[in-house]
Amino acid sequence: MSYFAAAVVREKGGWTAAELSLRGAADVDEVAERLRDVAPDADLSLLFVEADDTYLVILRLDEGEDLRVFGSDSAYAEESRLGALLVGDLKTSVTGLDEPEEARPAATGGDEDSEQPAVDPEADPVGEADLLTDLGVPAQRLLALCAHEGMMPADVTAEICQVLGCVDDVEELREV
16 A cells, blocks of 8 residues: 655744655654654644545644544555554544534535535544644534545645645655
């Protein structure tokens, strides 16, 4: 399974991006350590891992601490060693949805006349969907991006990085 991993870090001068190799990582803590090493003094470090145009995992470190993880689909843990390493230990439900239960779109079923659900019934997102809320991407928006038909993980990363103001840096990494 192929992957692209982009570390996006915010320091005093703004956002910078760097590609990160996850080869040989033993566990998610080692991945977090590699993310920390990109910019040890960063206020905020994000890692976007896109796998086979199917799965997206986002890791977040605030000031090098408090690892938070979101995965677009728990199936990634079953599909690859890297997926198991990144999202295998996450609960099979998404946390961070502040809306009351009745305000959330249904994940499956429902009235045929109703709008398309925000969460793809085939996907099973895991982890902390609210990990980007303070950066302008609330949990429901992140879930909707991941579930949008035809949206690839690279597209979701680009949308998020557009909000952050670092989309050009990440796209430059893809071209190398």
